[in-house]
Amino acid sequence: MLGVIVLNFLLIRLAPGDPAVVIAGEMGGATEEMLASIREEYGLNKPVLTQLWIYVSGMARFDMGESFFFNLPVSQLIAQRIGPTILLVLSAQLLSIVIGVFLGVIAARNPRGPLSAFVSIFATIGYAVPVFWTGIILIILFASAFPIFPVEGMQSIRLRDAPLFTRVLDIAHHLVLPAFTLAIIYLAQYARLTRASMLDAMSADYIRTARAKGIGERKILFSHALRNALLPILTVAGLQFGNLISGALLVETVFNWPGMGRLAFDSILRRDYPTILGVLFFASLMVVIANILTDFSYRLADPRLKDET
Structure with missing residues (x-):
């Protein structure tokens, strides 16, 4: 499961698209200042390995983070x-x-x-x-x-x-x-x-x-x-x-x-990384x-x- 967590995280980060642009679009604008603020708020401006360490550390505490789009804990979304x-x-x-x-x-x-x-x-x-x-x-x-x-x-x-x-x-x-x-x-x-x-x-x-x-x-x-x-x-x-x-x-x-399949589909369209990773983790666990x-x-x-x- 640790291998699944790391591999999924790296593959998601290599995929095209920027969550900050999607979030800014939902807010009605995408200025450089707004994009920089969003990246800082969600930690997207940090190096990938630093983001990976933060995510794996959170998973060790059963904390899958908060959804970018739904503004709810990922664990709560998946539980629903x-x-x-x-x-x-x-x-x-x-x-x-x-x-x-x-x-x-x-x-x-x-x-x-x-x-x-x-x-x-x-x-x-x-x-x-x-x-x-x-x-x-x-x-x-x-x-x-x-x-x-x-x-x-x-x-x-x-x-x-x-x-x-x-x-x-x-x-x-x-x-x-x-x-x-x-x-x-x-x-x-x-x-x-x-x-x-x-x-x-x-x-x-x-x-x-x-x-x-x-x-x-x-x-x-x-x-x-x-x-x-x-x-x-x-x-x-x-x-x-x-x-x-x-x-x-x-x-x-x-x-x-x-x-969860519908949740994954909506999250992929919105580049909601934490939710996608949470769905992939639970799907792997079920397998x-x-x-x-x-x-x-x-x-x-x-x-x-x-x-x-």
Whole structure:
């Protein structure tokens, strides 16, 4: 995480653009005196290495600084936005894994059948289509042509004072299109991976032994083959978590979802360095935690790993 903090800081400083010019523009003028005053106020006139030391020292005290644009502590801004992002990312991850694994298992039962061919075609198309294009198409279909789901936001303003259960249903209603938009590209990948892993598992000796013992096909499929085919799926799920977070930026922009991705987008446009760095830090932290949880999930999926050191 220290490496991430230092690298992000240096890359942001190398990017073109001057935050002082943006801040002065918001104030209605950009004279040299005003620019010099702004740079001094925010420490932008100091050498880059000095700014880096100040920033790293602040991070060691869990102080991410104050936003140039919002004039609020970055930690407060992220605390307001991290919940919606986690909800969106975890919902998309759950959707993609559950539906993708189910499609992969069904396709593996008859690898030469029409369903298997459909899964392969669907996976290829789903993986190739850009996530923002999928979001726009879903908006056209299910918010314009057939107005079933809301087109933007996380909840309806008129229901903010409603009972808790009503508000939960309203948030879930708003979540459908963004979560499915983010999930579809990974859903297709999990379907293909599950199909390939299941075909390998179904040809193993222990599957033939289970069939010889008279165990039912459904139990063989889900209790024996799928459990051994889960390890590569879990590995990809952990590695893809970072891509989900980066994809959330586009999805949150398309659907105006009030998460960290939208905050990052607004901060990039305004050259709000502290906020950008705070978002990148928490996104990296979420990826690290996801990979650690993936390692622990191996032990649940494969009991043989419990005895290994």
